[in-house]
Amino acid sequence: MRLFSLALLVSTWAWACSALVIDTASLGLHDNQLAQHADPSLAGYLGVFFLGADPYVYFYLSNGNNPISFKALNKGSPIFKPTKGTGGVRDPTIVPGGGSEAGKKWYIIGTDLNIGKTTWDAAQRKGSKGIFVWESTDLINWVNESLVVVEDNTAGMVWAPEAIWDPAKGQYLVHWASKFYPTSDPNHIGNPSSIRIRYAYTSDFRTFSTPQTYIDRSPTNIIDLTILPLNPSNSSSQSFLRFMKDETLKTVFVETSTTGLFGTWTRAGGSSVIIQSGVEGPAAYWDNTTPGKVHLLLDFYGSDGYRPFESSNPGSNSGWTQSSRTGWPTGLRHGSVMAVDQGLYGRLSSKWG
Template sequence: MKVSHLLRAIVVVASTIFGLEISTRADSSLVGYLGVFFLGDAPNIYFYLSNGNNAIFFKALKSGQPILVPTLGTAGVRDPSIINGAGSEAGKKWYIIGTDLNIAKTTWDASQRKGSLSIYVWESTDLINWGTERLIKVENDNAGMVWAPDAIWDSVKGQYLVHWASKFVSQADSNPTLRIDVSYKYSTSDPNHTGNPGPDQIRYAYTSDFKTFTSPQTFINAAPTSIIDLSLLQLGTNSYARFLKNETATNVYMERSDTGLFGTWTRPGGVSAMIHSGVEGPYAYADNLVAGKVNLLLDYYGSDGYRPFTSTNMNANAWVDADRANFPTGLRHGSVIGVTQAEYDALKAKWGT
């Protein structure tokens, strides 16, 4: 048995006995990372490839030109998330989903009241050929928008759980006697959604193919606090970390559950703990080389975009600034996956760096 295989076996055994995290372990089959982002003034999809297995050293593919340019909907995509196929699609399929929003054609207020209720979807069997996008409606007409869609494989359900942020009218508008701000629905008598909007909440639906989705439901409602930009990372069989932006306080924080996606979530470091303020679009990804290490990107939306952070303790609010010397500036809310040697070579051969 090779030493690397022996060490991985020891980690798995120890994890079983002591309940340690195992899915954030290093993966010897992965040799690099593919990053998928949009740029602030260019709502298209851009690919960045890592310099080998350095999780925070990226170079633009295709000489910095967009890989995917949407033509449907608003013809502008934000917050792209690349999703590894799972279940029967593991290693055979990848999806990219994103927000249907071209802010140059609207306003922030209008985009939250009567914004797109659909998400962009591209799919590929090789990370190279992505075909034509499709626009799939996932939210009800009484919602204001669908922002920052992302997905995670739910092994219990055997489907992808797709989640996004949406906004509804304040229930206080419908019942003036209420003195609390609770998310509700825009009335059918208010088709233009002119009512006072309530706080953002996280919604979700299930899909097996990113073509048909179950009816949307509420995943996280923290009213009166607005929350957006959910990112989920599996830590173990039934353990997850989730990262959210508190839109009200404009900071990003982390919560953890060891009882599943719909279990009990607590915030490491205490109920007021946060990672950073003045940031959004958190995206966390496990390190290919260091077992238990997690890389986190935070979008400094009022400054130079994404900056990297790292942690080796997901039971604490213990994030440190990573070396930014080789991390590109100007990247906005996106996502990162690990890639194999064959995938890395194919991406480099197709678009260079």
């Protein structure tokens, strides 16, 4: 009986290890793949945020290659303010150029919303249908401000737009959150649909394809989607992580796909496992020097804004730990972080440091 139990234990242990390897592979998290994320050419990080009472674009630069220690640029003043729409921009995200624009162009897109001029109810019923866009070829000069309408009049709002280069399509996939009202309710006074994630494709952030639904978890409301390539050093990789907020339960969780942006997405741990509750606006970025580590900013919107978390198993909803906040600024709200090389780091520091 003892020998049988030992054999069974060894057999079970071997099966579990085998299953673990299979599961890890299915998530695209091989050690050799994760090792590619550490890049010695990267010298730091650029953070793009808005501040609670100030819906404008602010830049923060990391202190060297420290991913959780940042300083305000431009003496803490906005890099720019919108002149169109509501005059306020929330949720700014910086989009690195893809394809022929890689390393040559960057975009900042954001939500057209100044909550100081409206209410949260009105902002969801009769909010802006457009997204702000700025572009730059050097991260210093931001030009061609535009407010591009992406939804029709049945939409109540367009919130938290982000974009990612889709290697399968050869265009940028732009996504945002919207809710909709029936055509029989043109004044949007009745009950809307649940909030879902919508998307469109663009090559220039001026002309967009007809929007379609990307994520619909009705009756659950989903907002604040952000997508992180699992293998950014491979421009043709079809493996991604996507973080989003369950607006109904006020939680953030992560899903993984190794079959493209429209492939099969898996939520590790099941449909009820989360990273954190009482937060929104997830912003994820790879560590420049530690292979396999991802940093995740979560906006504690009822408190002090963004707090940094980290994990070396980013495809999992468990195991995320709070990072040290010794060098982390308070009051930063929903935005994004992008790694920069020494040339860009020096340029940003010289201009606004």
